[in-house]
Amino acid sequence: xxxxxxxxxxxxxxxxxxxxxxxxxxxxxxxxxxxxxxxxxxxxxxxxxxxxxxxxxxxxxxxxxxxxxxxxxxxxxxxxxxxxxxxxxxxxxxxxxxxxxxxxxxxxxxxxxxxxxxxxxxxxxxxxxxxxxxxxxxxxxxxxxxxxxxxxxxxxxxxxxxxxxxxxxxxx
Ligand code: HEC
Numbered sequence: 001x002x003x004x005x006x007x008x009x010x011x012x013x014x015x016x017x018x019x020x021x022x023x024x025x026x027x028x029x030x031x032x033x034x035x036x037x038x039x040x041x042x043x044x045x046x047x048x049x050x051x052x053x054x055x056x057x058x059x060x061x062x063x064x065x066x067x068x069x070x071x072x073x074x075x076x077x078x079x080x081x082x083x084x085x086x087x088x089x090x091x092x093x094x095x096x097x098x099x100x101x102x103x104x105x106x107x108x109x110x111x112x113x114x115x116x117x118x119x120x121x122x123x124x125x126x127x128x129x130x131x132x133x134x135x136x137x138x139x140x141x142x143x144x145x146x147x148x149x150x151x152x153x154x155x156x157x158x159x160x161x162x163x164x165x166x167x168x169x170x171x172x
Contacts (some may be wrong), residue, residue, distance in 0.1 A: 058129055061156035062163075070161025073154050076146075083165040092144065097166040098123055099159060115141030125170065128145045128159050 074083070078090035086108060088094050095105035103119045104112045119139060121127075130138040132155045134148040149155050164171045 013085050017159050024029055035074040055153075058125055058156065059172045061152055062125065064155045065153070065160035066163065067157075067161060069154065069157035070164075071157075073158050074161055075150070076149075077158075080144075080146075083162065084165075095165070099125070099128065099163040099166060099167065100168065105129075113141055113143040116143075125159060125172065128162075129155055132158060147166070 075096070077092075079090075081089040081095045084094065085096045086094060087096070088106055088109040093104075093109035093112070098105075101123055103121055103123055104116045116139060117141050123131075127138070129144075129152075131144075132149050135142050135144045135146055136148075149158070
């Protein structure tokens with residue numbers, strides 16, 4: 001290669017470096033912007049009294065739910081739960097038929113928390129969605145030691161999967 005060629009190559013290299021630095025800087029800028037937007041979202045979120053998501057989006061999510069996704073996601077629950085009729089898990093109640101059923105309705109499970117026992121009512125789709133999103137905030141005092149699932153599609157897939165293991169599946 002000629003000297004000129006080398007110089008050309010060097011100029012090219014430094015050009016690439018500058019471009020890379022610019023990309024890095026822009027990346028940081030965007031990250032900072034992202035954090036700003038996220039913070040804004042959090043403050044806006046705490047200011048709202050009611051969740052902005054109407055229930056029909058849950059029905060949409062349920063209709064679009066993929067059974068294979070639900071089965072996969074249920075691995076997170078299997079440590080404590082079973083989906084067999086009348087069989088409590090090692091640590092938690094059975095989830096067979098739980099969709100649409102009475103809260104704390106597994107008569108074979110003796111270790112329900114006071115919080116769940118006194119909650120009353122049914123496991124509606126909305127309630128289940130909220131409980132799976134964040135057990136502790138949906139039912140303060142619950143003994144379900146599970147952090148929750150942030151992804152709305154994954155929660156829907158799980159509810160749909162549980163609903164498929166039931167004598168009376170809920171229609172949606
Ligand atoms: C570490 C163990 C553990 C894991 C993991 C876990 N759970 Fe639970 N779950 C429990 C316990 C314990 C209860 C009873 C809670 C109470 O009495 O407050 C419960 C209760 C429930 C209930 C209410 C049942 C009823 O009879 O009213 C549902 C629904 C439920 N879990 C769904 C799930 C799903 C879905 C997953 C996976 C995404 C999951 N849980 C993961 C331990 C667990």
